[in-house]
Amino acid sequence: MSYVKTRGIVVREVKAGDCDKILTIVTEDLGKISVSARGVRRNRNRYSAGTQVFSYCDWVLYKGKNTYILNTCDIISSFYEIREDMALLTYAAHMLHLINDITYENQPAKEPLKVLMYALNSLLNKDRTPDLIIRVYALKMVQLMGFEPHVLGCHLCGTREINDIFFSFEQCGFVCEQCQKENDAIPIKTGTAKALIYVLCASSREAFGFELSPEVLKNFSAVVDRYVDERLDKKYSKMSFLQEI
């Protein structure tokens, strides 16, 4: 029997049989995989904590016919504080939903996982604004997928001398006041433009290291939400739920 070792987070769990689970795990080396975790719903099973959604573990698995099979797991972080706070849980569930959608088996997911870890750890910091963290996370993820908006000058004429910056969803980036006339572009605040440039140029760790005024955050969020939804061709249901409460 050959074992594989990898590190990753449980993004989904489904009950199977009387005491088993089928887990979806996003891993560094194997991408997103299905893992059959046998007996983990039995009382006092040693792997019951590690096989819950949000558990970030070192996994030892072996390959069965259709899925991987759990051998052992060592918890690195269980993010239990997130599971116990309804508001944080909603943000974090949205993050898992997004990484689940953009990762695939046999496509290593080291970088998306790194962004997710910085985002989840930022959420745990009470001084931080979850509404900002979730947008930085989404923007960093679409950037990793290759859908980076053009933010270094006007995407159409190339000028970097822009007084009033517009964002064109059609052109995927900044356009100047002259070029916006023929495009479906919206004016954005200077603070929003600076935040977009910062996040896209920063490393995964540094990207989360700033805050915005409530007014700029509102504008930044509107741009990022629409950009991400259009690129991924999806409405993120859990965020719509957040906007309703």
Ligand SMILES: [Zn+2]
């Ligand atoms: Zn232009």
